[in-house]
Amino acid sequence: MCLAVPGKVLEKDGMDVTVDFGGTRRRARADLTPDIVVGEYALVHAGFVIQKLDAAEAERTLEYLREMGEHAPD
């Protein structure tokens, strides 16, 4: 249930963000990471960003999830 997936923040409008998960885009909320900005990487769980990520680490995790065919945030 607490699967969380990293993605890159493309847009931010107040607490609403759009996150790109290696091609799939989804909307999420930034209430739990209010200082995240466009271009940063985000760990998303249940429609909320739960942590900001270092770009290199996020890429490594994304790459692995792509290999495993598991990058959709569900």
Added chain:
Amino acid sequence: MHLTEPFGDRALTQPLVERMMSLAERLSPRQVRLMEVCGSHTMSFFRTGVRSLLPDNVTLLSGPGCPVCVTPNRELDQMIALASLPNVTVATFGDMLRVPGSRSSLVQARTSGADVRVVYSPMDALTFAEADPSREVVFLGVGFETTAPTVAATVLEAARRDLRNFSVLVAHKLVPPALRALLTSGEVRIDAFILPGHVSTIIGAQPYAFLESEFGIPSVIAGFLPTDLLEGVVGCLELVAYDQAEVRNRYARFVRERGNVAAKSVLEETFEPCDAEWRGFGVIPESGLRLRPHLRRFDALERFTLDLPEPREVHGCLCGEVLKGMVSPDECKLFGTACSPENPIGPCMVSSEGACAAHYKYGAHRAVKV
């Protein structure tokens, strides 16, 4: 899935595998029992093939790490009863749908006409409530510290928008008190814990300090990639071998010492700790959450009166024992016979992160039955 298949970077995993083997040998003939607390770890250990690499004297026990599995029948019955009320829409994460309560499941309620909707985010429930003010929308708040802040933020948003037809059935559970209950009961011997990565992303490493100071049990916070899982095992074996009981953070790229401070403050603003019932454990002190008094108007149990019979358990299902690490799923007589993912009898077989489902899916049942 074995290590020959895509497995991240072999150059990174191979030294860890070697280190694991040499530590296990050093510890031999001692049997080392590691508990992976988190259901996502249970699945990841199987899926990546890391589980099949474990040395003979290292045993992995699955713990109470899936919120779906630990939700007791009393709460499931409440969810199903709420869904069955006229004019109520229930919004829930998909994992809850097929979990049997005492007498039926949410999916059965839906077949009988209840409005049960699966959502990806608790915010979707707010959208439903705003779209139709004539209906009551209840969100089923299930999950550990990873999920609870998302529900907390949603409740605060509902308060900001002054929504009158939205409420939450709060069934959240907290991980550290469950670990304490497990150790205090003394029912199972555990040498070290592999601690959940995403729960720790929120709470940080600090709340686990009691494992060391009160129980002398080492633990490692780990992630979900093959290297993370191996580092979790290696970290535990090192600590056990050198008789050190510290809490190690091997998921530092996501987990800070103090966790996510903003998320913790949203949690704190919304909820206060309360005693809560867990499947298999009974009531664990201060292991659940309830809305703070100024937000109680969003509490579904205050808004609706439910008069429910006492919950009952399915005869023969060992989920409670599985969740405490006392038995392995294949020790349940129903495993793979009466109980399978197509026809699950207990939540541990329903949840995609349940220990029974993981053992079944990855063929542990076949290994036993042949």
